[in-house]
Amino acid sequence: MEIKVIREGKTIVFQGKEDETLLDQLREQGVYISAACGGGGRCGKCRVQMIQGATEPGEEDVKCLGQEELEAGWRLACSAYPREDCTLVIASADESRFEVVAGSPEEETRSAETESGYDIAIDIGTTTIAIELVGRSRGQSLHTVTSINHQRAYGADVISRIQASNEGEKEALQESICRDLYEGICRLLAESGARPELVGRIAIAGNTTMGHLLMGYSCETLGVYPFTPVNIETITAAFEEMFASQIKEHGETALKLNAQVTLLPGITTYVGADISAGMLSCEFDRREKPCLLIDLGTNGEMALGSKDRILVTSTAAGPAFEGGNISWGMGSVPGAICGVSVQNGNAQVETIGNQPPVGLCGTGVIETTYELVKEELVDETGMLEEDYFEEGFPLAETKKGETIVFTQKDVREIQLAKSAVRAGVETLLLRFGVGYEDISQVFLAGGFGYRVDLAKAVGIGMLPKELEGKTTAVGNSSLRGARLYLTQEDSPKRLQQILASSKEVELSSDKDFNQFYTEYMFFE
Amino acid sequence: MEVLEEIIAAIEAGKGKRVKWLIMQALEEGCTPWEIVDFGLIPAMESVTRKYHDEQFFVPEVILASHAMSVGTRILSEYLQEQPREPVGTVVIGTVKGDLHNIGKNLVVMMLRGVGFLVYDLGYDVSAETFLKKAIEYEADIICMSAMLTTTMPQMQKVVERLVSRRLRDRFIVMVGGAPVTEGFAKSIGADIYTKDAGMAAIEAKKALEYRKEQSG
Known part of the structure; x- marks a missing residue:
């Protein structure tokens, strides 16, 4: 059986x-497609169009795809078992162009050529990776x-990564x-012109799961209570040891650095090195009065405290803030709608x-959520106006003439995500x-x-109004901590002190958290 | 009766205090406690479930409504004890081992009690062994399990496997639910019932038990 894959003109x-x-x-085969739910047949992100030899639509296909799509050969790759020669087209947006925030705007880059030595700081996010060259003379990016x-x-x-690792993909994930x-x-190094022999140290920050997957540790205990990590201490290894398989693969031309790699220490399984690094860069250990750090990613980690005492937690905000589980959701790629205003039922968008x-x-x-609430097209319970209830609220049209809509289900996803964040904050304060x-x-x-418009995040109740004036976006604080x-x-x-x-604070069985979680699901 | 309609509306709106007041009113007007359950609480729960299905209601409304309903069941329970009726059936329920999520499971508990089940709530982080032990001890008809993490879902399979290996599988109806659980998963581990939400869980549980009684009787 032959499978032919066409993507962006290449076969x-x-x-x-x-x-x-x-x-x-x-x-x-190294053909990357997004599978937000990890191949569970729920998110519909791994859809491909089988233009020849399409499989019989399964239960998952029927649930995630419309009749027209099914007839046109669209199937979920995670539940399709081709039995005969087939040809498929992958049209999903190429996420390799993901826009990733690395530093903050005021940081200027200098020429790398004048430096006598370098270090490298790395942030491994669940979604994105940022790698920064640091000059040793002034410690600058x-x-x-x-x-x-x-x-x-x-x-x-x-x-879903933990689950994949437990199901025999541990080596594949480490390799990846x-x-x-x-x-x-x-x-x-190529882009900056920095000489490899001048690189001395590499520091990596990332959440505990990312660290485990990098080190090839078993993730068996990460996904179940009491969520015990294998190792979250500071870990050091030689570059050539950590990247042995890559170096072997590239043979003669391989990059060999005489550098020491350090994986920063984390706090617990769900509050990892990315947050401890973030607290370092926000100087928690030097603060007299409590401050609050919120990482608005999928895991919604947060920390509240000052130099003497810090409480940390993570709240399952889900991938909605990264476009996951949203009908037309996607990463921050060119063409993704990032700004919306709605007037008289008409949407204006910015991409x-x-x-x-x-x-x-x-x-x-x-x-979108903020505008719909403001225009009273979504009521305080989160219900979408009757006219849009079935088809969703139209935002814009794609080049192909499809309508990008925001559906009732999408509003619900955002309600779950924003109240998880808000309830986390309220519980920590309490x-x-x-x-x-x-x-x-x-x-x-x-x-x-x-990038989020703070007033709008406050407007939908994700953060309390009282904290709006005290809030600053700090970008990738994990990467800065590593630097x-x-x-x-x-x-x-200082990191050890933190x-x-x-x-x-464990939230999922916390009575107050559950109460807040229900309460803040509404819009004010 | 009008007051029963009002009870339904108050439960839907999540107004516990008003439910309490209306129930006293209904009793004064001569309704029997069981009439209030059958024509007030149960239709209210069915209506909330329907609205959740039609996406008119979301999690917070369902939680508020179920709180209001539990206020109703609590008040009525005193009166109901004087005129006992056989429970529809007995359920042991819990969130599986390794999982601390409680909200969804608590909703199912309230809904099951609402339709007349005797429910033993085993809490969260419940091991397969505990499910089995308690199901046998309480002579349960149904074992109901919830999981909120894909990593803890396999625990449900453990329970089914143990039931099979101890030749107890036919004695219990196995129900599963929770956000990451799907119909397909439920089938694959050999569970009997899967529903997407708490209200349907109560309705399906009742149906399954009635069907079983018909078959055996």
């Missing part, structure tokens, strides 16, 4: 296997490269992240790079024993938090 052909899903076979985390083919959130890092470092609209990214999701007025500063971290770790001598000690004063 590859491979020998199909009867006992594997199309998604698995595509992954093996000289150049940054970003990419998506190709483990996304195994699921959008950490839980090592390749992303290795290739990213090669690109960083990334001013490209023709192709879907909706996280900020677009927030803006446990810490402080009110809004006691908080000196709020830091919004993460690519999404960076500080390399450049400031006392950083390792870890020692941090305590985790």
Whole structure:
């Protein structure tokens, strides 16, 4: 059986296997497609069009796809088992162009050529990866490269990655992240012109699951209570050891750095090194008055505290802020709608790079929700106006003439996500024993938090109005923490101090959290 | 009766205090406690379930409504004890081992009690062994399991496997639910009932038990 894949004009052909899903076979061939739910037949993101030899539509296909789509040969790759020669077209947006936030705007890059030595700081996010060249003389960021985390083919959130690892994909996941890092470092050095022999140290921050997958640790205990990690201490390894398989693969031409790699320490399974690094960069250990750090990603980690005491937690915000689980949702790629205004039932949209609209990214999701609530097209319980209830609210048209809509289900997804964040914040305040007025500063971290219109996030109730004036977007605080770790001598000690004063609050069985979670699901 | 209609409306609106007041009113007007259950609480729950299905209601409304309903069941329980009626059936329920999520499971508990089941709530992080032990101890008809994480879903399979290996599978109806659970998953582990939400769970549980009684009787 021959499977032919056409993507963006390129064709590859491979020998199909009867006992594997199309998604698995595509992954093996290195054909990347997004599978937000991890191949569970729920998110519909892995859809491909089988223009010849289409499989019989299954239960999952019928649920996720319309009649017209089914007739045109659209199937979910995760539940399709091709039995005969087939040809498929992958039209999904190429997420390799994901716009990733690395630093913050005020940081200028300098020429790399004048430096006598370099270090490299890395942030491994569940969705994206940022790699930064740091000059040793002034500890400055000289150049940054970003990419998506190709483990996304195994699921959008950490839980689906953990599950994939437990189901025998551990080595494949490790291989995937090592390749992303290795290739990213090669690109960083090539683009900046920095000489490889001058690279001394590499510091990596990432959530605990990312760390486990990189080190090849078992994830068996990460997904079940009491959520015990294998190792979240500081880990060091030689570059050539960590990237041995990449170096072997590239043979003669391989990049060999005489560098030491350090994986920063985390706090718990669900509050990892990315957050401890974030707290380092927000100087939690030097603050007299409590401040709040919120990472608005899929895991919604947050930390509240000052130099003596810190409470940390994570709240399952889900992938809605990154466009996941939203009908027309997608990552921050060119053409994704990122700004919306609605007047008299008509929407005006702005897209990334001013490209023709192709879907909706996280900020677009927030803006749409805010506008619909403001225009009273969504009521306080989250119900969409009757006229739009069936088909969804139309936002824009794609080049092909399809209507990009925001549906009732999408509003519900955002209600779940925003109330998870808000309830997390409220529970932390309650446990810490402080009110809004006691908080000196709020830091919004993460690519999404960076671009979001704060007033609109407050408008839908994701954050309390009282904290609006104290909030700043800090971009990738994890990456900056990793850089500080390399450049400031006392950083390792400070990081240990932060870890020692941090305590985790577990939310899923917390009565107050559950109460807040229900309460804040409404719109005010 | 008008007051029963009002009870339905108050439950839908999540108004616990008003439900309490209306029930006292209904009793004064001569309704029997069981009439209030059959023509007030149960139709209210069915209506909430229907609205959730039609996407008119979302999680918070359902939670508020079920709180209001539980206020009703609590008040009525005193009176109902004086005129006992056989429970529809007995259920042991819990969130599976490794999982601490409670909200969804608590909703199912309230809904099941609403339609007249005797429910033993085993809480969260419940091991397969505990499910079995308690089901046997309470002579349950139904074992109901919830999981909110894809990583804890396999625990449900463990329970079914143990039932099979101990030749107890036919004695219990196995129900599963929770956000990541699908019909397909339920089938694959050999569960009997899967529903998407708490209200349907109560309705389907009742149906399954009635069907079973017909078959055996």
